[in-house]
Amino acid sequence: MYDERFPGLRRRGFLAATGAASLGALALTGCGTGGGTDAEADGGDGKPRRGGRLRAAFAGGGASETLDPHLANLFADVARAKALFDKLADYGPDLSARPRLASKWESNKALDRWQVTLREATFHDGAPVTAKDVLYSYRRIADPEKAFRAKASLEPIDLDASRATGERSIEFVLKRPTAEFPNVLAAFGAYIVPENAGDDATAFDKSPIGSGPFRFVSFAPGRSAVLRRYDDYWEGAPYLDELEFVVANEESARVNALLGGQVEYAHELNPTTARAHEGKGQIEIVRLRNSAMQAFCMKTDRAPFDDKRVREAFFLIADRQELVDGALSGAGVVGNDLFGKGYEYYAADLPQREQDLDRARALLKEAGAEKLKVTLDTSAVAAGFTEAAGIFRDQAAKAGVTIDVKMGSKDSYWSDILDSGTLACYRSGAMPVEAHISQRLLTDSTTNATKWQHKDFDALYQQAQSTRDKTERTAVYARMQRRLYTEGGFLIWGFADWILGTARNVKGVEAKAPANTLDWARFDKVWLA
Amino acid sequence: MSGGGLRSFVARRLLLGVAQTVAVVLLVFTLTEALPGDAAVALAGDQPDPARIAAIREAMHLDRPVHERLADWALGLPQGDFGTSLASGRPVSQYIADGFGPTLLLAALTVALLVPIGFGLGVLAARHEGGLVDRLVSALTLAVYAVPEFALGVLLVTVFALKLGWLPPTAVGYGTDLLAHPAALVLPVLVLLSRPVCSLFRLVRAGMVDALASPYVAHARRYGVPGARVRYTHALPNALAPAAQQLARTIDWLLCGVIVVEALYVIPGLGTVLLNAVAERDVPVVQGLAVVFGVLTVVLNLGADVVARRLAPRAGVAA
Numbered sequence: 001m002y003d004e005r006f007p008g009l010r011r012r013g014f015l016a017a018t019g020a021a022s023l024g025a026l027a028l029t030g031c032g033t034g035g036g037t038d039a040e041a042d043g044g045d046g047k048p049r050r051g052g053r054l055r056a057a058f059a060g061g062g063a064s065e066t067l068d069p070h071l072a073n074l075f076a077d078v079a080r081a082k083a084l085f086d087k088l089a090d091y092g093p094d095l096s097a098r099p100r101l102a103s104k105w106e107s108n109k110a111l112d113r114w115q116v117t118l119r120e121a122t123f124h125d126g127a128p129v130t131a132k133d134v135l136y137s138y139r140r141i142a143d144p145e146k147a148f149r150a151k152a153s154l155e156p157i158d159l160d161a162s163r164a165t166g167e168r169s170i171e172f173v174l175k176r177p178t179a180e181f182p183n184v185l186a187a188f189g190a191y192i193v194p195e196n197a198g199d200d201a202t203a204f205d206k207s208p209i210g211s212g213p214f215r216f217v218s219f220a221p222g223r224s225a226v227l228r229r230y231d232d233y234w235e236g237a238p239y240l241d242e243l244e245f246v247v248a249n250e251e252s253a254r255v256n257a258l259l260g261g262q263v264e265y266a267h268e269l270n271p272t273t274a275r276a277h278e279g280k281g282q283i284e285i286v287r288l289r290n291s292a293m294q295a296f297c298m299k300t301d302r303a304p305f306d307d308k309r310v311r312e313a314f315f316l317i318a319d320r321q322e323l324v325d326g327a328l329s330g331a332g333v334v335g336n337d338l339f340g341k342g343y344e345y346y347a348a349d350l351p352q353r354e355q356d357l358d359r360a361r362a363l364l365k366e367a368g369a370e371k372l373k374v375t376l377d378t379s380a381v382a383a384g385f386t387e388a389a390g391i392f393r394d395q396a397a398k399a400g401v402t403i404d405v406k407m408g409s410k411d412s413y414w415s416d417i418l419d420s421g422t423l424a425c426y427r428s429g430a431m432p433v434e435a436h437i438s439q440r441l442l443t444d445s446t447t448n449a450t451k452w453q454h455k456d457f458d459a460l461y462q463q464a465q466s467t468r469d470k471t472e473r474t475a476v477y478a479r480m481q482r483r484l485y486t487e488g489g490f491l492i493w494g495f496a497d498w499i500l501g502t503a504r505n506v507k508g509v510e511a512k513a514p515a516n517t518l519d520w521a522r523f524d525k526v527w528l529a
Numbered sequence: 530m531s532g533g534g535l536r537s538f539v540a541r542r543l544l545l546g547v548a549q550t551v552a553v554v555l556l557v558f559t560l561t562e563a564l565p566g567d568a569a570v571a572l573a574g575d576q577p578d579p580a581r582i583a584a585i586r587e588a589m590h591l592d593r594p595v596h597e598r599l600a601d602w603a604l605g606l607p608q609g610d611f612g613t614s615l616a617s618g619r620p621v622s623q624y625i626a627d628g629f630g631p632t633l634l635l636a637a638l639t640v641a642l643l644v645p646i647g648f649g650l651g652v653l654a655a656r657h658e659g660g661l662v663d664r665l666v667s668a669l670t671l672a673v674y675a676v677p678e679f680a681l682g683v684l685l686v687t688v689f690a691l692k693l694g695w696l697p698p699t700a701v702g703y704g705t706d707l708l709a710h711p712a713a714l715v716l717p718v719l720v721l722l723s724r725p726v727c728s729l730f731r732l733v734r735a736g737m738v739d740a741l742a743s744p745y746v747a748h749a750r751r752y753g754v755p756g757a758r759v760r761y762t763h764a765l766p767n768a769l770a771p772a773a774q775q776l777a778r779t780i781d782w783l784l785c786g787v788i789v790v791e792a793l794y795v796i797p798g799l800g801t802v803l804l805n806a807v808a809e810r811d812v813p814v815v816q817g818l819a820v821v822f823g824v825l826t827v828v829l830n831l832g833a834d835v836v837a838r839r840l841a842p843r844a845g846v847a848a
Contacts, residue, residue, distance in 0.1 A: 061616075062801060063628070063805065145588070147581050147588060149576060152576075201618070202618075222801070223702075246702040249792060249801075257698060259691050260694075262698065262701050411565070411566050411570070411809075415582065418579075427575075429575075
C-alpha cells in the first residue's frame with residue numbers, strides 16, 4: 001500500500017485490552033494520562049446501542065478508486081472491501097488465521113488436500129454463499145490475464161484440480177504440502193464474490209453484492225461510499241444503520257474534520273497530532289501496536305553485504321531506541337532484526353540486540369571493510385523513512401562507516417530498490433511470519449529485496465510447511481529465525497503503531513488489531529453511544 | 530483601432546495558442562514518460578513482483594511503443610475522445626467533468642469577490658495617496674500577501690471552524706454538491722482571495738497613481754472636468770490594462786488546480802485529479818488535463834490582451 005504514515009505515540013499505558021476478537025463488542029481504547037481521567041471511565045461501560053450513521057475518513061486513491069474487492073490496494077480500499085465482502089478466513093491480532101466464511105478446515109495427512117466447509121451465509125441479494133462462488137472468486141483472482149494482488153498468495157492452490165464437494169464444501173488440491181494453508185484463505189484481497197459477479201468489472205462500482213456486514217447504497221470514486229446495515233449478516237447485524245467512507249488525503253484535513261464533527265473516525269494520524277489531542281477529552285486516540293515493520297534492507301548477494309560480518313556490524317551500529325524516538329516520534333517499539341513481533345511463531349526468546357560500536361568496528365576491520373562507504377536509498381514513500389536514513393547515517397559515522405543518503409521517487413520506490421542498490425529503507429505491513437518468509441526470503445520469492453537465497457533455508461521452509469504438529473513446526477520456524485537473526489539481510493529496528501482518532505461517542509473500536517487484521521477498520525462491531 | 534486589425538490579431542493569437550497547446554501536451558507527455566516508473570510500477574506499489582508488473586503493463590497496453598500510444602491518444606482528440614484512464618479504465622473526460630465543477634465554482638466565487646474588492650481598494654488608496662487609508666491598506670495587503678496559503682488555511686480553520694465553530698472545517702463528504710453547503714466554501718474562498726486581492730490592489734493603485742500624475746489628467750483637470758469623471762473615465766482605464774492581465778493569470782491559476790486549498794479543505798477539484806494522476810503515472814489523465822489547462826491558459830490570456838488593447842492601445846501588446 002502506498003503512502004502510509006507511521007503514527008506515533010508517547011509510550012504510556014496502553015489499556016485498551018478488549019476481549020476476544022469474536023466478542024468485538026467491547027469498547028476500546030484509552031490511553032489514560034497519568035491523572036487517568038476520561039478515557040477508561042466511559043470506554044468500557046455501556047451496552048452497545050443500535051442506530052446512527054458513522055462517517056470514517058481515510059486517505060484514498062482519488063478518482064481511480066473502485067469497489068472491486070480483488071483490486072483493493074490502499075487501506076481505504078480494504079476498509080470498504082471488508083465492510084461489503086468476506087474472506088474465508090482473516091487474521092487475528094497475532095496474525096494467525098481465524099475462520100470467517102469458512103467454518104472449519106481439515107487437511108489430509110500430507111497437508112496437500114484441504115477440505116473447507118462454509119458456514120451458512122447469504123449475499124446481500126439473499127442468495128446463499130456456496131462452494132461455486134468461492135471457486136469462482138479464486139479463479140478470478142488467479143486469472144493469468146489479470147494482475148490481481150492476491151494472485152501470488154493463492155499460488156499454492158491447484159485451482160483446476162480443486163472442486164466443490166457439496167453446496168458448502170470445497171476440496172482444495174494444493175501443489176505442495178502447505179501447513180499454513182489457512183493463511184492463504186485469509187490473504188490480502190482474497191474476498192468472496194458471487195459467481196459471475198466479476199465478469200463485468202464495472203458492476204462492482206454500480207451495485208456490488210457481497211456477504212459482508214454492510215450493503216451498498218452509493219459510491220462516488222475519490223469522494224464517498226455510503227453503506228447500510230445488512231440485517232441478515234451471518235455474524236449478526238451491525239449496530240450502525242449507516243456507514244459512510246469519505247476520502248481526505250491530507251492528514252490535517254482528516255483531523256480537522258474529526259475535531260469539527262464532520263466525521264466520527266479518522267484513519268492514519270500523525271504522532272504529533274495524537275500527542276496534541278491525547279487525553280484532552282475532545283477526541284479519542286487509538287493506537288494499533290505492531291502494525292508496521294521498519295527496517296533497513298541489505299542486499300546479501302553483493303559487496304559489502306555479501307560478507308556476513310559486515311551485516312552483523314550493521315546490526316550492531318543501530319541504536320534502535322534512537323531510531324524509534326526520532327523517525328517514529330516514539331510511536332512504536334524497538335525491533336530485534338526479526339519480522340512479526342508479537343505474532344504467531346515469532347522467536348521472542350532471542351536476546352534483544354543493542355548498539356555495540358566497538359564490536360561493530362572490530363567486525364568491519366576483520367572483514368577488511370574499514371572506511372566503508374555505502375549508499376542508503378530512501379524516499380518520502382513512507383513517513384519516517386528520510387528521518388530514519390539521516391539518523392542511521394549519523395550512527396554509522398560513529399563506527400567509521402560513511403553513509404551517503406540518496407532520495408528516490410516515491411511513486412516507483414519499491415520497484416527501484418528491489419534489485420538495485422545495496423542498502424535501502426524498508427517497511428512492511430502486518431502479515432504472518434510465514435508469509436513474510438515465503439514472499440521475501442526464499443530463492444523463488446517474488447519480492448526478495450535482501451537477495452536471501454539459500455537452498456538449505458528454502459528446505460527448512462518446505463519442512464515447516466510439511467510438518468503437521470504445531471510444536472514441531474514452531475521449532476522449525478525458530479531455527480529459521482535464529483539464522484536470520486544472526487546473518488539475515490533485514491536490519492529490523494522497530495515496529496510502528498498505527499494511530500486512529502475517533503469521536504468520543506464512538507465505542508467498540510478494537511485497539512488490539514494491527515493494520516490489515518480482521519478487527520482493524522472493522523465497523524460492524526462499532527456503535528455510537 | 531480598426532476591427533480588421535483586432536480580428537487578425539485574434540486570429541494570429543489563436544493559431545499561436547493552438548501551437549502552444551500542442552507544445553504543452555508534447556512536453557507533458559515527454560516529462561511524464563521521463564519520470565521514473567510507469568503506471569504499472571506505481572500500481573504495484575510495495576509488491577513490486579516483476580512478473581506482476583509485467584502483467585499489469587500488458588493489461589494496460591504499456592508494452593506498446595511510446596509513439597504509438599501518443600498517436601492513438603491524439604487521434605481520438607478531434608472526436609472529443611480524451612482516452613481512458615490507465616488506473617481505472619474509466620473515460621478521462623469523466624475525470625475532467627467531475628473535477629471541473631468544484632474548481633469552476635471556487636474560481637467563479639473568488640473572481641466575483643476579487644474584482645470589486647481589488648479595484649475598490651486600489652481606487653480608494655490611489656485617491657488618498659500617501660494618506661492614512663493608503664498606508665493602512667497597503668501595509669495590510671502586504672502583510673496578508675506574505676502569509677503562505679497553507680499557513681493561512683490552517684490558521685483560518687483553527688480560528689473560525691475549531692475555536693469559534695462558525696464554519697465547517699472542511700468540505701469532506703459533500704462531494705460535488707458544494708453549493709448545497711455554502712458555509713463550507715467560505716474559508717477556501719477566503720484563502721484563494723488573500724493573495725490575488727493583494728496583487729490586484731497594488732497594480733490598480735499603482736496604475737491609478739501614475740495616471741493621476743500624468744500630463745493628460747492634469748490637462749483634463751485644467752479644462753475643469755469633474756474629479757470623479759477624471760478618475761473613472763480617464764485614469765482608471767489606464768490602470769486596467771495591467772490589471773486585466775493579472776486577473777487573467779489569477780483566473781488561470783484558479784482553474785488549473787489550486788492543489789493546496791483543495792487538499793486542505795477536501796474539495797475534489799482538478800488539482801486533486803492532477804495530483805493523483807501524476808502519482809499513478811496515469812498518462813492519459815495527465816494529458817487530458819494538460820489539454821484543458823493549455824486551452825484555458827491560451828483563451829484567458831488572449832481575452833486579457835484584447836481587453837488591454839482596447840483599453841490602452843498605446844501600451845502596444847505584442848502578438
